[in-house]
């Protein structure tokens with residue numbers, strides 16, 4: 521049956537010829553909006569939606585003191601046994617992984633790509649933490665593996681970015697995406713073994729976000745030519761600035777149906793060649809979730825979204 525959008529798992533199957541699993545690893549320990557490198561003042565406290573774990577997954581957070589190879593061994597053992605998995609993506613997600621001395625994260629990345637079965641290195645970072653020097657470092661790995669660069673764009677709308685307290689504007693995200701994509705093309709022309717894949721992370725569901733914002737974001741990403749998009753719905757975690765605003769009654773959660781409307785609007789305006797890494801977020805620590813409670817479900821929301829799109833005969837890019 522035709523999928524209503526281009527799924528990440530299918531794109532991995534096509535690229536690597538086998539089901540390929542992400543090993544989520546802990547790398548960076550802070551980020552520029554927490555340590556005061558960028559932003560209005562020191563001790564600013566980070567983005568309004570982000571928890572004290574720097575958006576790390578539960579296991580990555582638990583294992584963060586361990587050497588990278590040990591983290592990978594632990595993360596891969598169960599997956600190998602359960603799924604007979606042989607191919608992995610080493611994924612550095614938490615905090616801002618490129619926000620430290622280059623030599624430090626270089627060591628971690630090199631350790632990660634030496635792990636048996638690793639076919640790609642995935643790195644999440646902020647648009648304002650991607651100087652050309654870091655792109656140079658990432659491209660050194662292309663002789664061995666693919667590099668998946670995930671940029672935390674979150675939104676292109678300035679009021680939404682301010683509400684998120686990101687400390688960067690939409691133009692900074694556009695600049696980082698464009699530079700990374702130019703670099704990706706350049707490396708492709710050198711026929712390297714691996715390729716540099718560039719994707720954007722977006723959060724849908726801020727109270728001031730309009731349908732026009734959502735459509736404009738899709739059009740912008742189409743024009744820039746990103747390889748992938750990762751969608752996250754707005755959920756509220758405990759001990760975040762958004763928790764306080766929520767408790768003050770400043771906004772309410774989106775129901776799954778309301779979120780699906782936004783996600784579908786976005787997908788229908790998105791170029792069908794862009795890979796959808798994810799359609800909603802998952803609360804990394806369920807006991808720290810304020811809401812909505814559907815945030816703790818991994819499979820149901822995406823299956824529901826697909827069912828609705830199929831029933832209505834909606835497809836990625838069908839409104840372009």
Ligand code: SF4
Pocket residue numbers: 550551552553554565566567570571574575614615616646672
């Ligand atoms: S979302 Fe990223 S940049 Fe923002 S506070 Fe969390 S770790 Fe830092």
